[in-house]
Amino acid sequence: xxxxxxxTKSMRLAKNDQxxxxxxxxxxxxxxxxxxxxxxxxxNDPRMLAMVALGTVGWRAVYHFSNEICDLYRIDYWGxxxxxxxxxxxxxxxxxxxxxxxxxxxxxxxxxxFAILAAFLFPLPAINIPAVFAATAILGIFGIELGxxxxxxxxxxxxxxxxxSYAITDVVAVFSGVYYPLALVPEILRPFALALPSTHAxxxxxxxxxxESFDPVLAVVTLVGWGVLALWTHNRLLEKARKQGRxxxxx
Amino acid sequence: MSAxxxxxxxxxxKLAALVVGVVDAIVVEGLSKVYGSFHALKNISFRVPAGTVxxxxxxxxAGKTSLLTILCGLNSADGGSAKVFGLDAGAERSExxxxxxxxxxFSNVPDxxxxxxxxxxxxxxxxxxxxxxxxxxxxxxxxxxxxxxxxEFSSGMRQRFFLAKALCNDPQLLFLDEPTVGLDVESVIxxxxxxLSLKKQGKTIMLTTHNLREAxxxxxxxxxxxxxxxxxxxxxxxxxxKVKEREAVRVYCEDLRQAARILRNVQGLxxxxxHETYVEAVALRPDALRSVMSVLxxxxxxxxxxxxxxxxxxxxxxxxxxRRERK
Numbered sequence: 001x002x003x004x005x006x007x008t009k010s011m012r013l014a015k016n017d018q019x020x021x022x023x024x025x026x027x028x029x030x031x032x033x034x035x036x037x038x039x040x041x042x043x044n045d046p047r048m049l050a051m052v053a054l055g056t057v058g059w060r061a062v063y064h065f066s067n068e069i070c071d072l073y074r075i076d077y078w079g080x081x082x083x084x085x086x087x088x089x090x091x092x093x094x095x096x097x098x099x100x101x102x103x104x105x106x107x108x109x110x111x112x113x114f115a116i117l118a119a120f121l122f123p124l125p126a127i128n129i130p131a132v133f134a135a136t137a138i139l140g141i142f143g144i145e146l147g148x149x150x151x152x153x154x155x156x157x158x159x160x161x162x163x164x165s166y167a168i169t170d171v172v173a174v175f176s177g178v179y180y181p182l183a184l185v186p187e188i189l190r191p192f193a194l195a196l197p198s199t200h201a202x203x204x205x206x207x208x209x210x211x212e213s214f215d216p217v218l219a220v221v222t223l224v225g226w227g228v229l230a231l232w233t234h235n236r237l238l239e240k241a242r243k244q245g246r247x248x249x250x251x
Numbered sequence: 252m253s254a255x256x257x258x259x260x261x262x263x264x265k266l267a268a269l270v271v272g273v274v275d276a277i278v279v280e281g282l283s284k285v286y287g288s289f290h291a292l293k294n295i296s297f298r299v300p301a302g303t304v305x306x307x308x309x310x311x312x313a314g315k316t317s318l319l320t321i322l323c324g325l326n327s328a329d330g331g332s333a334k335v336f337g338l339d340a341g342a343e344r345s346e347x348x349x350x351x352x353x354x355x356x357f358s359n360v361p362d363x364x365x366x367x368x369x370x371x372x373x374x375x376x377x378x379x380x381x382x383x384x385x386x387x388x389x390x391x392x393x394x395x396x397x398x399x400x401x402x403e404f405s406s407g408m409r410q411r412f413f414l415a416k417a418l419c420n421d422p423q424l425l426f427l428d429e430p431t432v433g434l435d436v437e438s439v440i441x442x443x444x445x446x447l448s449l450k451k452q453g454k455t456i457m458l459t460t461h462n463l464r465e466a467x468x469x470x471x472x473x474x475x476x477x478x479x480x481x482x483x484x485x486x487x488x489x490x491x492x493k494v495k496e497r498e499a500v501r502v503y504c505e506d507l508r509q510a511a512r513i514l515r516n517v518q519g520l521x522x523x524x525x526h527e528t529y530v531e532a533v534a535l536r537p538d539a540l541r542s543v544m545s546v547l548x549x550x551x552x553x554x555x556x557x558x559x560x561x562x563x564x565x566x567x568x569x570x571x572x573x574r575r576e577r578k
Contacts, residue, residue: 001375001377001378001379001380002375002376002377002378004375004380005371005372005373005374005375005376005380006375006376008371008372008375009361009364009368009372009375012364012368012372013361013362013363013364016363016364016365016368016400017362017363075361076361078361079359079360079361079362079402080358080359081358081359081360081361083325083353083355083358084353084355084358084360084373084413084416085376086325087323087324087325087348087351087352087353087426088348088373088376088377089345089348089349089376089377089378090376091345239327242325242326242327243326243327243329244286245284245286245291245317245320245326247320247325247326248316248320248325248326
């Protein structure tokens, strides 16, 4: 029931404050149009255009799933009422489940908008829908893992961690080869890139276009590894936050 | 736990134990909390009987908020134990949160949500979805029909909302953290009446406040904290007596010197001093007033206007206890 309450609150906030809808309308649409137009200008290869378009979709999955989980906490923190939230029986699972539901809905909407735009604006090659769906699922799960990890960081570091959380997802995007082949990532940094499940998910998307190969074993191993890391970090930071009295550091 | 409580609990008669009023809502034993090198709570112990208003008083940095956050399960203790309705505040946080709620005087709300939407949200976090009950709660606090966003309410209206929120899960124990801070007189009076009415309904209330008059008016028992230690615990009257250790008898009459002379011979009275309009003597025994009345009834020539027991205000007791401890 706490999941339902969190989801309903998010929907009501979107209804009462339409600026929140920019997150699924103006911002992703302008970005999608900009990068696809730029790619069309630089290359005549429709596969490049498809790679960038799919990259945009895939990254929205990571962004929406991780951001919605964090946002459920951040809204009450910014509202200086996190104490009112944390004294209820709400659990981390509720944040994660509610964030995942809201993230899935937002992603579905954005992907729908992208699909309509793509159909009108440029020709795309035939896309392997099941493979794209599987890659998006991996990215969604990775987004949830990032959200869980960042929640732990929020509990412990409070508002000073909010900027870090945006930075982390941006850094992860750079190494994941969202809009370019993994070969462009400097060799010295490639082990780090390969340790990210998102890299393998984007490789799966690119493999459907004949650009890159996909390693399913590495994808599963890194996904499970990040899951364990996120859970451990979250639990450890929550425990430390309770111990050091950081949960209630509210201005 | 008393023998009667133990027997009732062992037999599984928790409800019966609650009914006879022998259950402690909160039991704190040897509780300590350390932040780095700062000792926020130093080995404190106390009990809060169910169905009472329990005040926690102390200057800034006394440890009130640390205590409250441990009892709410927001922070963990470093030593000792804190139990709420027999549940461990650290390990059984979730169960405790269903039986308790918190209202703070300086809390806020998320932007852009109406009172009904926000109350529905908080009820939902407790697994409750009952719009009708939400409307009734808002009516109870005088916010029925308020369409605006709660973050745009006046502080008085916002506190009314927070009271509704604090009652949304029908808690057995309410933590009120300086609930009247920043409110106008009318709202303060309204809230104090509500607190007393909640007590009548059998709810236990733990109130932290800087307002000593408020504590005196509302609390059955008060815990005085300073620098993480318990300075004193008792009813407001007991705390005042602890400082002055006795009450004073004041006699207003025409012949003050003669009255002082007479009072000095009354057993159980001490140090009768003549003031401008009355004679004051310290009562060493609880029945001193009766002795005074008996003597005065025979001394008609004094033309006694009135006799009263004077007790020091709680502020005086509080300051004296804190100063005495710091010395």
